[in-house]
Amino acid sequence: VAPIVSSYNEKIRPVLDALENLRRLNIAKEGIQLPTIVVVGDQSSGKSSVLESLAGISLPRGQGICTRVPLVMRLQNHPLPYPELVLEYNGNHVSTDEENVSDAINTATEELAG
Known part of the structure; x- marks a missing residue:
């Protein structure tokens, strides 16, 4: 080691x-x-990029306002060799993977913010 x-x-x-x-x-x-850790800033100032760097996952990208609701990211240690990603919102617990986490966040955002 x-x-x-x-x-x-x-x-x-x-x-x-x-x-x-x-x-x-x-x-x-x-x-x-x-x-x-709290990440705040103007639109398109790199808040999601900071979170991506900390967590090692891709967050939604796009023109204009992409992240329209607060995102609380909790990083926990576990013995699995891959990340376990779960979105919790409106009483839902949605499991996803690294490849689909951005789409899952977009779906949750649409449900929450329209």
């Missing part, structure tokens, strides 16, 4: 796991704020 991976698994992974456990307990309702 590469030294960086070993260091990550020994030092960073336990902290991230603890944070995820706190999120599951809904600790924010107690007024405790957990680390979060």
